[in-house]
Amino acid sequence: MTTQEWKFTAKDIANKPDLFLSGHRACAGCGPAAVLRLIMKATRGPTIVTQATGCMEIVGSIYPYTSWGLPWLHTAFENAAANASGIDAALKALERKGKVKEHIDIIALAGDGGTYDIGIQALSGAVERGHDFLFVLYDNEGYMNTGIQRSGGTPTGAATTTTPAGSKIPGKLEKKKPITEIMLAHDMEYVATATPYYWKDMMTKVRRGLEVNGPAFLHIFAPCPRGWRTEPAKTMEYSKLSVESCVFPVWEAVNGNRQLSTPSKLIALAPQKKKSVTDYLAGQGRFRHLFTPQNKHIIDEMQRFTDERWERLLLKCEKA
Amino acid sequence: MKAKQETIPLNGDEAVALAVKQCDVDVVAAYPITPQTIIVEKYSEYVANGEVQTEFVCTESEHSAMTACLAAAVTGARTFTASASAGLALMHEMLFVTSGFRAPVVMAVANRALSAPLNIHGDQSDSMAERDSGWIHVYAENAQEAYDNIIQAFKIGEDIDVSLPVIVGLDGFTISHTLENVNVLDDQSIKQFIGERPFVMVTTQEGKTVPFKLDPANPMTLGPNALPNYYFEFKRQQEEGMRNALRKIQEVNSEYAKISGRNYGNGLIDAYELDDAEIAIVCVGSVAGTLKVIVDELRQEGMKVGVLRLRTFRPFPLEELRNALKEVKALAVMDKSMSFGGFGGAVFSEVRSALYEVNQRPTIVNYIFGLGGRDTNPHELRKIFEDLARIAKTGRAEMSVQYLGLRE
Amino acid sequence: MSTKEKGWREIPIAGVCTKSSIGFMTGDWKTYMPVRDLEKCTTCLTCVMLCPEGAIKWRPDMAKIEFDFSFCKGCGICANECPTKAITMKMPGEEE
Numbered sequence: 001m002t003t004q005e006w007k008f009t010a011k012d013i014a015n016k017p018d019l020f021l022s023g024h025r026a027c028a029g030c031g032p033a034a035v036l037r038l039i040m041k042a043t044r045g046p047t048i049v050t051q052a053t054g055c056m057e058i059v060g061s062i063y064p065y066t067s068w069g070l071p072w073l074h075t076a077f078e079n080a081a082a083n084a085s086g087i088d089a090a091l092k093a094l095e096r097k098g099k100v101k102e103h104i105d106i107i108a109l110a111g112d113g114g115t116y117d118i119g120i121q122a123l124s125g126a127v128e129r130g131h132d133f134l135f136v137l138y139d140n141e142g143y144m145n146t147g148i149q150r151s152g153g154t155p156t157g158a159a160t161t162t163t164p165a166g167s168k169i170p171g172k173l174e175k176k177k178p179i180t181e182i183m184l185a186h187d188m189e190y191v192a193t194a195t196p197y198y199w200k201d202m203m204t205k206v207r208r209g210l211e212v213n214g215p216a217f218l219h220i221f222a223p224c225p226r227g228w229r230t231e232p233a234k235t236m237e238y239s240k241l242s243v244e245s246c247v248f249p250v251w252e253a254v255n256g257n258r259q260l261s262t263p264s265k266l267i268a269l270a271p272q273k274k275k276s277v278t279d280y281l282a283g284q285g286r287f288r289h290l291f292t293p294q295n296k297h298i299i300d301e302m303q304r305f306t307d308e309r310w311e312r313l314l315l316k317c318e319k320a
Numbered sequence: 321m322k323a324k325q326e327t328i329p330l331n332g333d334e335a336v337a338l339a340v341k342q343c344d345v346d347v348v349a350a351y352p353i354t355p356q357t358i359i360v361e362k363y364s365e366y367v368a369n370g371e372v373q374t375e376f377v378c379t380e381s382e383h384s385a386m387t388a389c390l391a392a393a394v395t396g397a398r399t400f401t402a403s404a405s406a407g408l409a410l411m412h413e414m415l416f417v418t419s420g421f422r423a424p425v426v427m428a429v430a431n432r433a434l435s436a437p438l439n440i441h442g443d444q445s446d447s448m449a450e451r452d453s454g455w456i457h458v459y460a461e462n463a464q465e466a467y468d469n470i471i472q473a474f475k476i477g478e479d480i481d482v483s484l485p486v487i488v489g490l491d492g493f494t495i496s497h498t499l500e501n502v503n504v505l506d507d508q509s510i511k512q513f514i515g516e517r518p519f520v521m522v523t524t525q526e527g528k529t530v531p532f533k534l535d536p537a538n539p540m541t542l543g544p545n546a547l548p549n550y551y552f553e554f555k556r557q558q559e560e561g562m563r564n565a566l567r568k569i570q571e572v573n574s575e576y577a578k579i580s581g582r583n584y585g586n587g588l589i590d591a592y593e594l595d596d597a598e599i600a601i602v603c604v605g606s607v608a609g610t611l612k613v614i615v616d617e618l619r620q621e622g623m624k625v626g627v628l629r630l631r632t633f634r635p636f637p638l639e640e641l642r643n644a645l646k647e648v649k650a651l652a653v654m655d656k657s658m659s660f661g662g663f664g665g666a667v668f669s670e671v672r673s674a675l676y677e678v679n680q681r682p683t684i685v686n687y688i689f690g691l692g693g694r695d696t697n698p699h700e701l702r703k704i705f706e707d708l709a710r711i712a713k714t715g716r717a718e719m720s721v722q723y724l725g726l727r728e
Numbered sequence: 729m730s731t732k733e734k735g736w737r738e739i740p741i742a743g744v745c746t747k748s749s750i751g752f753m754t755g756d757w758k759t760y761m762p763v764r765d766l767e768k769c770t771t772c773l774t775c776v777m778l779c780p781e782g783a784i785k786w787r788p789d790m791a792k793i794e795f796d797f798s799f800c801k802g803c804g805i806c807a808n809e810c811p812t813k814a815i816t817m818k819m820p821g822e823e824e
Binding site for chain 1: 739743745746747748749750751752753754757758772773774776777778779780781782783785786788796799801802803804805807808809817
C-alpha cells in the first residue's frame with residue numbers, strides 16, 4: 001500500500017517484528033541504533049540493506065553474530081551507494097530473466113563519514129545514474145566508530161579528536177557541509193530530513209523514499225551520547241531540541257518542492273516556541289568550551305547562522 | 321561435440337568484448353581507461369542494439385565499478401568488468417574484498433604501466449601489483465587466447481570448489497589494439513560450455529543451508545567484522561580455492577580444447593620446445609610469441625633452446641614449473657614490471673624460489689624489459705639466448721638482474 | 729559463546745554469519761535499570777518506539793508493555809521520554 005494509505009499507530013509498529021535485532025553492540029542510548037531499528041520497521045516488503053563501514057555496520061555484524069533479520073551487505077567504507085547500484089543492476093538483470101519474481105526494495109545506509117566525505121562520489125554517481133534505492137544518512141556529526149574524529153558533517157565549534165578545543169583553535173572552524181542542498185541539486189524526486197524523536201514523521205519518510213522509482217535521499221539527525229558527551233538518557237531530548245532550535249529543521253522535498261514537516265511547521269507558525277541555539281548546545285560536552293568569554297562569539301555566530309538559514313528555508317518552502 | 325567456428329579480424333579488446341557477449345553476462349559495471357576502452361565501447365554497442373540482456377552500469381570510478389560488480393555477484397548475477405593501470409590501482413582495496421567474498425567476478429586487464437610519470441602503454445606492473453589480492457591471474461599471448469581465456473575464466477571462477485574472481489591479462493596495445501584473425505565459437509557451444517552460474521551452499525543465522533546470495537527469502541549477513549579469532553580461517557579458505565584452481569584450470573583447458581581444438585599448454589604453463597632444452601626463457605604474455613619464433617630460428621642453428629610461458633601466474637604452478645625446467649642449465653626470467661628495491665622482478669622472484677629445492681638448479685637471471693611500452697625487438701631477445709649459452713658453459717652469471725633496452 | 733571455536737573447514741565461506749544476535753545478551757552492560765509505576769503508564773508506547781535495543785515490547789495479547797532486561801543496557805531514554813514519568817532509573821537492588 002502507498003504511504004497515503006499507510007495509517008499506522010504506535011501499536012501497529014510495535015506489533016511488527018524487529019529486523020534490526022536486540023543484542024547489537026551499540027553504546028547505551030545510541031541515537032543511530034534507535035533510528036535503524038525504526039527504519040527497519042518501516043520496510044514495506046522484501047528488502048535488501050547495504051551499509052557502509054561505521055558504527056552501525058560494526059555493532060550489528062560482529063562475526064559470528066548478526067543483528068540483521070534481512071539480507072544485508074557490507075563491503076567497504078566509501079561505497080554504500082555503489083553497492084546499491086550493483087544490487088539494483090543485478091535485480092533488474094535477474095528479473096528480466098525471470099529469476100527474480102517480485103520487487104525488492106534496496107536501502108543503502110551510511111553514517112556522515114560514509115556520505116559527506118569518503119562516500120560522496122559513489123552517492124553522487126549512483127543518484128545520477130538513477131538507480132532505484134533509498135539512501136539513508138544517519139548523521140551523528142563525526143567519525144564516531146574510529147574515535148570521534150571530525151567529518152564534513154561536524155558542525156562549527158564542535159570539539160572532536162581531530163579538531164580538539166585547544167588554547168589556540170576552539171574546535172572545528174569550518175561549517176557543516178549542506179548535504180541535502182547538494183542532493184537537491186541532483187534533481188532527485190525525494191529528499192527529506194528527519195530525526196528519531198519524531199518517529200512517526202521519520203518512518204513515513206522512509207516509506208515515501210522507498211516508493212520512489214529511482215533514487216531517494218533521507219538525512220536523519222541522530223545524536224551520539226558518546227561522541228557528543230551527552231547523557232545517554234537525553235539522546236531523544238537532543239533530537240527534539242535540534243528541531244525546536246531550528247538547528248536541524250525537518251522537511252521534505254518532492255521533485256524539488258519543499259515543505260516543512262509538522263514539527264518544524266509548528267515552530268514556523270509559532271516563532272515564540274523556537275528555542276535558542278544556546279539551549280541546544282548546553283549539556284553537550286563537545287560544545288562546553290564555547291561557554292567561555294573568549295569563545296562566546298562562536299555561539300553568537302552559530303545563532304546568527306542558524307536564524308539566517310532558517311529564514312532562507314522558510315522562503316524556499318513558501319515558494320512551493 | 322566440436323563448436324562451429326568462424327574467423328573474424330578482431331583486436332584483443334574487441335575479442336574480449338565478443339567473448340563477454342557470448343557468455344550471457346548479467347551485469348557489466350565499468351569505467352573507461354586506455355587501453356581497455358574498446359572493450360567497454362564495443363560492449364555498449366551490443367547493449368544499445370539489444371544484442372545482450374546485460375545491465376550496463378557506467379560507474380563514476382573504477383572503485384565503484386568493482387564494488388558494483390561485487391554487489392551484483394553476491395546478489396546472484398554473473399558479472400564482468402575491465403580495467404588497466406591506474407584504474408586497477410584505484411580498485412586495489414576492492415580486489416581484496418571481492419576475493420574475500422569469494423565472488424567469481426571476471427575482469428579483463430589490458431596491462432598498462434602505472435604512473436608516475438603517466439604512461440598509457442603496455443607493461444605488466446598493474447596486475448603484478450595485485451598478485452597478493454586473491455584473484456586468479458591468467459595471461460594471454462595473443463587476441464585469440466584473450467578471447468578463449470575470457471570464456472574459460474567464467475567456468476574456472478564459478479566452480480564451487482574455486483569460487484574466486486579471475487583477472488584475464490592481455491598486454492596493452494600489443495594485444496589490445498592489434499588486429500588478428502580470431503576464431504570465434506558459436507553462441508550455443510559457449511552457452512553449453514559455461515552453463516548457468518552455480519552457487520555455493522552456506523548455513524545462515526536461521527540455521528538453513530541455502531545458496532550463497534542476497535535473497536529476502538533466505539536472509540543472510542555478508543561482510544561482517546571478523547575479529548582476530550576468526551579472520552585467519554577465512555583467509556585459509558581462500559587459499560584452498562586457489563589450490564583447487566590449479567586442478568580446475570587444467571580441466572577447463574582440456575574441456576575447451578575438445579570444443580575448440582585449442583589448448584594452451586596444460587592451462588597452467590605453455591612449454592615450447594622445452595623437452596631437451598639446455599637454456600630457456602620464462603615469460604608472461606605476448607613476448608612469448610616473439611620468443612617462439614626466435615626459438616625456431618635458433619633450433620635450426622642447432623641450439624637447444626626453449627620457452628616457458630607462464631599462462632597462469634596465480635595460483636602459481638609450482639610443480640609444473642619445476643618439472644618443466646629441471647633439466648635446464650641456464651634460465652632467464654623476463655619481467656615486464658619492476659619491484660623497486662627488490663631482488664629482481666616478481667616473476668623472477670617466484671620462479672627462482674620455486675626452483676630453489678630442485679636437485680640440479682639452473683643458473684637463473686632476470687631481464688626487466690618493455691616498461692612503459694618500450695619496444696623489445698627480436699635482436700635483443702636473441703641476445704638473451706646468447707648470454708644464456710655463455711652462462712650455461714660457466715655455470716655463473718656476471719649480473720643477476722639486467723634491464724633490456726634501457727639507455728644508460 | 730562456545731568454548732571451542734570452529735576450524736576453517738567447518739565454517740561457511742566468505743564470513744557468512746551463523747548466529748543471530750538474539751543469543752548475545754547485552755543486558756549485563758547496565759548499571760541502572762528502568763522501574764515502572766504501572767499506575768502512571770498510559771501505554772502510549774513511546775518507550776517501545778524509542779528504545780534503541782528493542783528491549784521494550786508491546787504484548788497485544790496481554791495488552792501490556794514488557795521490559796526485556798536481558799537486552800536493556802540501562803540508557804534511560806525510556807525514563808527521560810515517558811510523558812507521565814512512569815519510569816525511573818534505579819540501581820538494581822533499590823527498586824523498592
